[in-house]
Amino acid sequence: MQIEYLKIFTEIASAKSISKVANSSHITQPALSQQIQKLEESLGHKLLERSNRGVELTDAGKIVEKYAKIIVKAFEDILEDLENLSDYSTVKIFASPSMATYALPCTMYLIKEQFPNYTLNLTSEFSAAIEQNVAGDICQVGFIHGKPADPSLMFSKVGTDRLVAVAAQDFAIPGVITLKDLVKHPLIMLTDRFEERKYLNNYLAQKGISPDKCNIVMNLDSIESVKATILKGYGLSFIPYISIKKELYTKELKEINVTDFNLNYDIYIIYKKEMDSSKSSKALVQYIKKVGEKSFC
Template identity: 45%
Template structure:
């Protein structure tokens, strides 16, 4: 199978439009359509539903996209590593949950760069499950996630803790400590960022005879930055990772609201392949990462 078939399929799936993907790929729309048809013929199934509004993935198209995206990323990682090998340079690829990559690891990376200055580094945010998959498939060298990995083929090492906290604008009228049921009294921006915050909130609401629909939810978002911006602008209150709002709490732009008998805490883990000892360079890097991370998290 031509790798380009999968590449073009992923571009169309992401763009939601054959014409848009064709324009971005600098090929004709008809040529791109032929590539997709050839892929569907090879796989023996329809991958896209076409309409005047664009294209949508079929149920089997969703499955194909998941694996095709992984194949393309693995292929590109191989090409990049081959190039780096030619240049006698080591590139360390790190993926981490969004708030960890954005707020916790920059200080660690500064210390590591001082120790391993001859290496180049990539630090990218990603979803928890995808990070595990990418470490297993060697798309990235290590990952940093909340909670222990699911796969038995991954080793892990605890480097720190984070928690989800309820925050409000500094001058917002709310007590510094409240009971959980008082949440229904306030406009709420809900974070849904794969940390199962909604599940935890819903479980607590069920205990006190309420449900998630009883909250005055303005909107929900998988972006912590979007929730933080809304809270800062006084639109309501919201739950956010502590690492993402430390600065705003210190500068008194936001205030933390304690909830009696309720908390959400997560351990942060470095994860890597079990067979890491076969790669001396990466093994030494990881051992240093373990040593420095606990005292260098931002």
């Protein structure tokens, strides 16, 4: 079994189409189908169900996709590390989507000024995967929501964010409203892959509000998609404050005054204990802790 077969498989699983991947990779469709067939034969399971509408993962395919992504990413990191063998100053940072997109770019600029010999690579990922990547040496530093579940990881609180109920300025809604009444309005939500959505689900459950009582019109897989949709006036949403500070300041969006809603959560930096064994890497971590929330964008 070749790494390339796994890479092609993950691309097909994501696109749900062999023909699309064939076009983008400049490999003939029969050649791709043959690679998938060889992968299925080597694993002893059918991975894809083919139809005129494209392809769907089988149960076995879903399992393989989960681990194939990790394997492919690890192999790419091996190649990258080998290329940088003579330069140990590359620091890979993984962070939750809201942190990677809206908070950390400014922080990384300050880090680069303080540590000019470091090359900083920032990747967006979800908290559980970030823990795995830090523990597995895929990256050196992670930023996650809440404390890590892995007891072997070092961690420190670096900031706090909150979920905010927001809508377009001209969206018709009372100036003050209860949470129970708010969720009757059209809701544009993040998918449950986001920690913020999980926090919200738990909060609503504590308030006795079940999902079927919420007027959820769509679930979107990026904060920017949610923002674009609510800016069009199609509904309101609960999204991280750090992601909409600019729009609130420019008055493109408005924060809704929900009398019984207050959802804050902590942001933690995580890293392995080995980071403290090197003077330079320890200094880097200590500096990140120091600048923390003060330098978030």
